[in-house]
Amino acid sequence: MTEGAFTELRLDGVGRRFAGKDALVDLDLTIRAGEFIALLGPSGCGKSTALNCLAGLLPLTAGSIWQQGPDGERRIDTLPPEKRGFGMVFQSYALFPHMSVRRNISFGLQMRRLARAEVARRTTEAIRLVQLEEHADKLPGQLSGGQQQRVAIARAVVLEPSLVLMDEPLSNLDAKLRLEMRSEIRRLHQSLGLTTVYVTHDQEEALSLADRLVVLRQGRVQQIGTSEELHTRPANWHVADFMGxxxxxxxxxxxxxxxxxxxxxxxxxxxxxxxxxxxxxxxxxxxxxxxxxxxxxxxxxxxxxxxxxxxxxxxxxxxxxxxxxxxxxxxxxxxxxxxxxxxxxxxxxxxxxxxxxxxxxxxxxxxxxxxxxxxxx
Missing domain, CATH: 2.40.50.140 (Nucleic acid-binding proteins)
Known part of the structure; x- marks a missing residue:
């Protein structure tokens, strides 16, 4: 059972200020279970701020976050990050350099004191999902950038989180690897039924991956819609300019x-x-x-x-x-x-x-x- 499973995650008027200046203003967004949401916009638009507020890495200065689950609705923005049951994949891979691929992936499960057999089963399955069976005993320094990113993704999904948060995970890769990893992320999302929130400044990446896109500018939502809606009918000229x-x-x-x-x-x-x-x-x-x-x-x-x-x-x-x-x-x-x-x-x-x-x-x-x-x- 996915930890903290929900049917909907709702952000109500979420805002964040730094030194008296708005970085994120009145973000209203409902995320359905199994949906792939991309937060899209230029540097400084508030997309990473929104992700970090959702993860619990930044406290809100306005609004609230609610989770609708089998037992009803609960407010989660008051919970610490470790109590939200989310997985996170960062732009930097943040792998333990002295641990093998297998140990990097299993580390979170071991910290949760799961049975050894369960840790082994889930770790092996995660390695298979990201197609790293031949590299399971290698150290991160022996892997390519794309392979290291696969390890980071496996480490997040092995915990069976209710939501996976990805903060520009492909920006450190070359063009060919970005294309390959884009397909890999979409394949994993579909095969595992993950709910994903993905931050990127690359509109082509967002269009190819997401079910819905949230375009931000100066901390404010400009448009929320499907790839086709944003591609063919941008809501304003700022969105049009950013969308090509x-x-x-x-x-x-x-x-x-x-x-x-x-x-x-x-x-x-x-x-x-x-x-x-x-x-x-x-x-x-x-x-x-x-x-x-x-x-x-x-x-x-x-x-x-x-x-x-x-x-x-x-x-x-x-x-x-x-x-x-x-x-x-x-x-x-x-x-x-x-x-x-x-x-x-x-x-x-x-x-x-x-x-x-x-x-x-x-x-x-x-x-x-x-x-x-x-x-x-």
Missing amino acids: FRNIVEVDATHVDGTDVVVQGEGLRLRGTATAPTAVGDRVVAAVRPEDVLVGAGTDGADGPNATPATVEVVGYQGRELAVEVRTAAGRALHLRTEQRLAPGDAVTLTVDPERLLVYPLAAGEHVPAPLVAAVP
């Missing part, structure tokens, strides 16, 4: 017909889809993913919808696709991905489906940061 909408342009709404909006600015005149009520004259943000910027004629007129002439400046080879940076006549840099063979200096016409170009409101006094690549004077 590299083309973020501050413009003015010049025509509005329901959700059909025409915007203009920086030498661009584009038709898009409003994500919130918009009026003529509003300062707004137009956002589109690089993969939704097409090269060549479309079906809406001779040059396609939102036809925009531009010149190719930078081309990066990425296998079947090219990552391309172009510049419009007005000096605006835009990004696209294409299978067409382009080269610096090529003149192209860009098109964008208006349904793929999302228009977001801009708060009073708010501005989109200038692109890293400055406009040509």
Whole structure:
């Protein structure tokens, strides 16, 4: 039986302040048993703070945490970490260097004074789950980074915790190992029915792993949703920017017909889809993913919808696709991905489906940061 098993874990208005400054504000989240939740956002957004509050490593300065189990609901934010029954996997593997893989994994079970046969059985099963049978008697220093991370994961799941907390566990690995471990973590989650909360700043990692994502910015929740919801319909332009909408342009709404909006600015005149009520004259943000910027004629007129002439400046080879940076006549840099063979200096016409170009409101006094690549004077 999983220790401290629950059907739901509920965070009610959870907050944390450091030196009088908010690091996490009013986090409301219900986690269902067996669910994989990713806390996602840039550095300093509050995601690790939220995880540490959940683990009990940081006391709350506001709110409460509740666990719904077979015997009813109980408040757990008042309990010390060891009484919550959670497992944790850190960015640093934190393995005992003088202990073998087997002893590292069994250590927590031995501290709980379980029967020797039970310790051996669960340790052997955990080693099998992370596919380290051939390395069970090696020391951590004899393992690769990916193998060490597998040991850290096995050490957490061998305790059969009600919740596994992972704090950027793959950030120390190279790209190939990250992909392999991503699949491994998802496989373990599904095969063991684990409930997992996973902290990452990598949106691709979060999209591929999580059932639901919680996007944070400056300590506040921006959006909670499935991978598809966040990928296709970010709640605001900050989420869009973080989720890969590299083309973020501050413009003015010049025509509005329901959700059909025409915007203009920086030498661009584009038709898009409003994500919130918009009026003529509003300062707004137009956002589109690089993969939704097409090269060549479309079906809406001779040059396609939102036809925009531009010149190719930078081309990066990425296998079947090219990552391309172009510049419009007005000096605006835009990004696209294409299978067409382009080269610096090529003149192209860009098109964008208006349904793929999302228009977001801009708060009073708010501005989109200038692109890293400055406009040509």
